[in-house]
Amino acid sequence: NNEPLVCISDKFHDLMAFQPKYFERGVPGATRHMYVRKTVSEMLWKAAHALPAGFQLKIYDAWRPARVQKALFDEYYSALCQAQKGSVMDAQKLREQALLFVSYPSDDPDTPFVHSTGGAVDLTIVDASGKELNMGTAFDSFSDAAHTAYFENSSNHEVRDNRRLLYHT
DSSP, X not given: OOOOEEEXXXXXXXXXXXXXXXXXXXXXXXXXXXXXXXXXXXXXXXXXXXXXXXXXXXXXXXXXXXXXXXXXXXXXXXXXXXXXXXSOOOHHHHHHHHHTTSOOOOOOTTSOOGGGGTOOXXXXXXXXXXXXXXXXXXXXXXXXGGSTTTTTTSSOHHHHHHHHHHHHO
């Protein structure tokens, strides 16, 4: 949409915590700086201020170039292939399974992968000591438990409540 990207890791460094996961892992092309569209930065600012006192958003990833996206897709696809060794699942089925959690970096401007638009943010909430709230899965968990409503009917009220806080914020 031609909206400018804003470096939130510079602009909001006092308001939010930042941990550039892919940069830390050494993914080729990953940057330590976090960029989002201007409107998304405004939404994050509002969300950060809507959190209860003592809580912060912790940003892991936002805009990413195609090179990083392809590396992430290839890594996950390879892991699926390794896990399915000896299975009858063909390459197309494995690719479809990979696409459930990791977008392939499309070059088509009409169907971009969402992180290339500056419109997606991977984040969590931390408490006053910087400890991440328990959301029930680790960062980049490619499982059913990563879906937003997975814990809604769970007896794990801590995770359910933490996810509700994130969702409503």
